[in-house]
Amino acid sequence: MEPQQQQQNQQQPNEDNSSGAKGSFLCRQSSTRWTPTTDQIRILKDLYYNSGVRSPSAEQIQRISARLRQYGKIEGKNVFYWFQNHKARERQKKRFTTDVPMQQRTVSNASNWKPEDYSFHNKHPNVTPGFSSASPSSAGGLTVGQMGNYGYGSVNMEKSFRDCSISASANSGVGGSMNPNYGWVGIDPYCSSYSFFGKQKSIMKP
Amino acid sequence: MEPQQQQQNQQQPNEDNSSGAKGSFLCRQSSTRWTPTTDQIRILKDLYYNSGVRSPSAEQIQRISARLRQYGKIEGKNVFYWFQNHKARERQKKRFTTDVPMQQRTVSNASNWKPEDYSFHNKHPNVTPGFSSASPSSAGGLTVGQMGNYGYGSVNMEKSFRDCSISASANSGVGGSMNPNYGWVGIDPYCSSYSFFGKQKSIMKP
DNA sequence: ACGATATGAATGAATG
DNA sequence: CATTCATTCATATCGT
Numbered sequence: 001m002e003p004q005q006q007q008q009n010q011q012q013p014n015e016d017n018s019s020g021a022k023g024s025f026l027c028r029q030s031s032t033r034w035t036p037t038t039d040q041i042r043i044l045k046d047l048y049y050n051s052g053v054r055s056p057s058a059e060q061i062q063r064i065s066a067r068l069r070q071y072g073k074i075e076g077k078n079v080f081y082w083f084q085n086h087k088a089r090e091r092q093k094k095r096f097t098t099d100v101p102m103q104q105r106t107v108s109n110a111s112n113w114k115p116e117d118y119s120f121h122n123k124h125p126n127v128t129p130g131f132s133s134a135s136p137s138s139a140g141g142l143t144v145g146q147m148g149n150y151g152y153g154s155v156n157m158e159k160s161f162r163d164c165s166i167s168a169s170a171n172s173g174v175g176g177s178m179n180p181n182y183g184w185v186g187i188d189p190y191c192s193s194y195s196f197f198g199k200q201k202s203i204m205k206p
Numbered sequence: 207m208e209p210q211q212q213q214q215n216q217q218q219p220n221e222d223n224s225s226g227a228k229g230s231f232l233c234r235q236s237s238t239r240w241t242p243t244t245d246q247i248r249i250l251k252d253l254y255y256n257s258g259v260r261s262p263s264a265e266q267i268q269r270i271s272a273r274l275r276q277y278g279k280i281e282g283k284n285v286f287y288w289f290q291n292h293k294a295r296e297r298q299k300k301r302f303t304t305d306v307p308m309q310q311r312t313v314s315n316a317s318n319w320k321p322e323d324y325s326f327h328n329k330h331p332n333v334t335p336g337f338s339s340a341s342p343s344s345a346g347g348l349t350v351g352q353m354g355n356y357g358y359g360s361v362n363m364e365k366s367f368r369d370c371s372i373s374a375s376a377n378s379g380v381g382g383s384m385n386p387n388y389g390w391v392g393i394d395p396y397c398s399s400y401s402f403f404g405k406q407k408s409i410m411k412p
Numbered sequence: 413a414c415g416a417t418a419t420g421a422a423t424g425a426a427t428g
Numbered sequence: 429c430a431t432t433c434a435t436t437c438a439t440a441t442c443g444t
Contacts, residue, residue, distance in 0.1 A: 033424050033435080055429095081425060088430070089423080095264040095430095096271075096282030239420050239439065261432070287421060294433070295419080 034078040039071040044082055054087050056080075240284040245277035250288055260293050262286075 036044070047053040047064065056064060056079065065079045242250070253259040253270065262270060262285065271285045 031435085035424085078424080082423095084429080085423065085425085092264070092430080093283065096267050096286060241420085241440075263431090284420080288419090290432085291419065291421085294435090298434085 034074060036074070036078070036082070037072040040068045040074060043068060043071075044079070044086075048083070048086060054083060056083055240280060242280070242284070242288070243278040246274045246280060249274060249277075250285070250292075254289070254292060260289060262289055 044064075047056075053060070061076050061079045065074050065076045068074045068079065250270075253262075259266070267282050267285045271280050271282045274280045274285065
């Protein structure tokens with residue numbers, strides 16, 4: 001991410017990469033920690049910025065991780081942490097720079113942190129500028145999130161609108177009716193409690 | 207092995223420079239990463255060693271960076287990373303030296319500050335013109351530091367167990383399990399218990 | 413010119 | 429959610 005300056009992107013493609021993008025490099029995944037592949041990152045960011053996913057529910061996490069699994073090894077917790085971190089850091093940086101609530105930043109910011117890819121996906125060197133409107137997925141083809149599943153929000157979405165500018169993703173369905181997309185707005189009658197990692201807890205251990 | 211600070215100072219008044227290319231040394235090469243000026247380092251170390259600041263909060267970071275800005279370009283994240291790194295490396299270094307040999311560390315020895323480093327760090331002839339060292343209060347008058355002590359060390363946490371008793375089972379809404387943190391209503395069927403992870407981690411972990 | 417080291421930056425994983 | 433720790437990448441700088 002942060003395509004601005006130096007980036008240390010070097011995730012090793014591990015096995016199976018259906019995407020067939022980068023070459024295969026055998027590598028050291030020996031590390032304990034998950035090293036996301038570029039495709040995985042791409043998708044995660046797409047979900048984050050384009051679909052507005054911020055704190056996916058257990059179900060979503062499973063789905064997402066399942067989808068991402070085709071691009072490399074990944075577990076539910078990785079997805080979970082990814083969203084947590086991404087969100088936290090986005091907020092944090094804002095905190096450092098915008099701390100004082102009052103004060104209008106005339107020039108507004110100026111240089112602070114990395115511009116990152118707010119708004120849309122701007123980071124990948126590839127992806128065509130086109131930007132389709134209908135399908136959120138760029139290359140996957142699997143849409144992880146659009147099922148009619150209850151979205152997670154149901155509860156406090158409060159100010160989630162503050163930064164997420166999800167630009168149009170086709171059906172944002174603000175109007176009412178069910179909004180199939182995950183996101184804010186979904187009020188669902190069910191709690192759909194989750195056992196969440198409960199099921200996959202076994203894999204959750206380091 | 208040696209001096210930690212071999213920082214080259216090149217404080218530039220402020221931003222600008224766009225040339226980026228470090229064609230000529232001795233210039234602001236601010237192309238990419240932040241290169242702290244000696245004054246900035248001096249102050250940072252002062253805060254670190256003399257004031258005990260290790261992990262400044264967002265607010266502190268704001269103030270610190272504001273203060274340091276008079277010595278050169280700097281942003282909040284730089285301060286943030288600086289402290290993070292400094293602390294981490296100090297710790298890391300110490301870990302190697304103090305760890306294996308004798309583990310007889312009295313706990314009292316919490317302060318592992320490294321006075322040697324500070325006080326007169328500038329070993330480079332390059333130092334900024336003028337500048338006498340001493341109090342950081344050159345022009346700021348801001349008091350960023352907070353106390354002078356910090357007990358650190360002796361925190362060897364390893365993998366402790368922290369299983370929770372409640373474990374997951376938040377079950378679907380109604381049941382009324384514990385974890386009432388969020389006043390769920392007894393009859394409230396719509397679970398909105400999103401506290402969710404508040405304690406969930408237990409299952410996520412060892 | 414390199415190689416080594418110091419250190420800024422980024423981020424996965426946890427903890428509270 | 430906020431904060432912190434550990435690792436790792438990237439680059440600036442110095443030594444020889």
